[in-house]
Amino acid sequence: xxxLLESGGGLVQPGGSLRLSCAASGFTFSSYAMSWVRQAxxxxxxxxxxxxxxxxxxxxxxxxxxxxxxxxxxxxxxxxLQMNSLRAEDTAIYYCAKDPRGSxxxxxxxxxxxxxxxxxx
Amino acid sequence: xxxxxxxxxxxxxxxGERATINCKxxxxxxxxxxxENYLAWYQQQPGQPPKLLIYWASxxxxxxxxxxxxxxSGTDFTLTISSLQAEDVAVYYCQQYYSTPYTFGQGTKxxxx
Numbered sequence: 001x002x003x004l005l006e007s008g009g010g011l012v013q014p015g016g017s018l019r020l021s022c023a024a025s026g027f028t029f030s031s032y033a034m035s036w037v038r039q040a041x042x043x044x045x046x047x048x049x050x051x052x053x054x055x056x057x058x059x060x061x062x063x064x065x066x067x068x069x070x071x072x073x074x075x076x077x078x079x080x081l082q083m084n085s086l087r088a089e090d091t092a093i094y095y096c097a098k099d100p101r102g103s104x105x106x107x108x109x110x111x112x113x114x115x116x117x118x119x120x121x
Numbered sequence: 122x123x124x125x126x127x128x129x130x131x132x133x134x135x136x137g138e139r140a141t142i143n144c145k146x147x148x149x150x151x152x153x154x155x156x157e158n159y160l161a162w163y164q165q166q167p168g169q170p171p172k173l174l175i176y177w178a179s180x181x182x183x184x185x186x187x188x189x190x191x192x193x194s195g196t197d198f199t200l201t202i203s204s205l206q207a208e209d210v211a212v213y214y215c216q217q218y219y220s221t222p223y224t225f226g227q228g229t230k231x232x233x234x
Contacts, residue, residue, distance in 0.1 A: 035223075037171075045163075045171065045214055047223040061222045095170055106218025107161040109182065111170035 002026040002110045004096045009115030016086050022079040022096030030074035033099035036081045038092035053102035086119045123217050127226035133234040140202040142229045144215035149195045159219035162200045166211045
């Protein structure tokens, strides 16, 4: 059974940093691309970042470019999102999502339960 | 960026009746080389993460009831629930994966009339 478990969310001040993790199990992690998708409170879905199964290529939304970095450790079956220079508008539930292909097909067949990030002073 | 626009924003349908949700993309998501539409549909029930229902515009994900169907091509797409069940109350999102940044529609809230 595919499982994705996010951790690392919390309250952070504007300008601060936070690192999210997503522990994956139930599939061959290195064979599949992964993404982070966020959802502001009461709002819709926004794709944030994606990474190939190999980790060789990454893609980011313009809204987070230069501030967020996606990475993965295939030896530990874990996906990461390093978030720097956080803004109030980054407040959201951050979902880890699995792609059905190694090189980012672009849709998501499994999602984690999400980690809440709140940016506030 | 490709803008996805859903209609209506909310919808109330009686149990057993048909529900139809529309999705329009600002540019075609039909890839000419393979004739595939890069369009997915998700269901998000209250307090839950999204769940994949449909991909390639009309391919149902494994385990999704056959009352859910997707249709359309190019820029205009439809999600149809043929006979609404109580457990279908949710917000539904379309998503294009033709190009990054991948983008979602604003969501359609489906309720029971």
